Amino acid sequence: MAPCYGKSHSLGEYVFDHGWAEAFERAGGRYYPKLQVAVPFTPATGRRLLVRPGPGAETARRGLVAGLRALRREIDASSVHVTFLPQEEWHFLAEEGFLLRTDRQFHWANEGYQTFEDFLAALSARKRKAIRRERRDALAAGITVELLTGSDLTEAHWDAFFAFYQDTGSRKWGRPYLPRAFFSLVGERMADRILLVMARRDGRYIAGALNFIGESTLYGRNWGAIEHHPFLHFELCYYQAIDFAIRHGLARVEAGAQGEHKLARGYRPTLTYSAHDIAHPGLRRAVADYLERERAAIAAEVEVLAEELPYRHSGTGDA
Structure with missing residues (x-):
């Protein structure tokens, strides 16, 4: 087949x-x-x-x-x-x-790290400082991050994420191709294989990143936001993905297509x-x-x- x-x-x-x-x-x-x-x-x-x-x-x-x-x-x-x-x-x-x-593409490889700090310790001092600063600045506007999977996922989360996807997709790609029903279907049929990373500010969700959890790999798929905050994209799509992979013993993070900016975040060509x-x-x-x-x-x-x-x-x- x-x-x-x-x-x-x-x-x-x-x-x-x-x-x-x-x-x-x-x-x-x-x-x-x-x-x-x-x-x-x-x-x-x-x-x-x-x-x-x-x-x-x-x-x-x-x-x-x-x-x-x-x-x-x-x-x-x-x-x-x-x-x-x-x-x-x-x-x-x-x-x-x-x-x-x-x-x-650019993939992150888990070299047996036990914590995110272990990963940072493998980087040059300048890059360690840069990533710590980016993570701090990403949440500086009172933003909190939630990681959702399995039964934690609700239609309200998919409503919010679909709005992010539509807004960012329309501006960046010109044609967001996934309908709203897609997100409900994957949430219904493979919730335990989904990691939805959501950012909240002032009581409402403002950005999110959708990942799928494989046997040994976390696959980053879609991202969107309705507010712009410096480094928030990096935090939700790359650093949270690395942190999750380390904590769950996953070997790799594949963060989707393109993106030389991923190099500085530890993702290898x-x-x-x-x-x-x-x-x-x-x-x-x-x-x-x-x-x-x-x-x-x-x-x-x-x-x-x-x-x-x-x-x-x-x-x-x-x-």
Whole structure:
């Protein structure tokens, strides 16, 4: 099995192929529909070719690839895109003729810390002071923070969070895509896997960050606010997530896509992987050439970014 969607656009994917579509259509081609193998609106890595481990797994995966290509032909789609897959599946799809793409996110790694102060102790003195100052200033206006999960979550919390999501999404992205009903549904069906971090001031909620709790990873997904306060975004999305992960023994925090500002907060540049099967020979050659250069650029960028991490043993940070 593979989670597969026929799409007439490239919105909500976090692996951007708009340029490929525009170039192909300017040349007279038809890029849409395309097939997308992914978890919708979720830039989190996970298995995409869902086969039972064992002696027949390789054959089953090849069968899935053949099925995807047959479906592409059946609906006259231009391409198949498998996004945010594990590196092992990425290499397998390369053997099957898919084109390989990389990108980078920023993930925090738990190095066996027992407390948030243990994490701070691993940073350079300058960065420790900066984070302590940011956390203090974030709450300076009389703001308090609540962490909500399980039965603590109510429709009133989702009403407030949806207002934050709509306001911030409209200003930053232009099209918030999740309806209000989505939040009630996840609250009903997976409340114990949700961490909602909410900020309150003068008796009302003013900002929040939505996270999902995995077996070993905390996944940061959405953030919003109806009041601006310096560093409040960092406090709710990054520092509270780190603190929660430490207290609950989680190995990682994945704070969503993009954001070089996460480096200074201890989030490390981490490669993500996608694989693309394009039917038209001319478009395939052009994309293959582009991806070869892009992979080299991403690898070089990750090396440079790693030198800017705030940890005492990295870059030129002071002790």
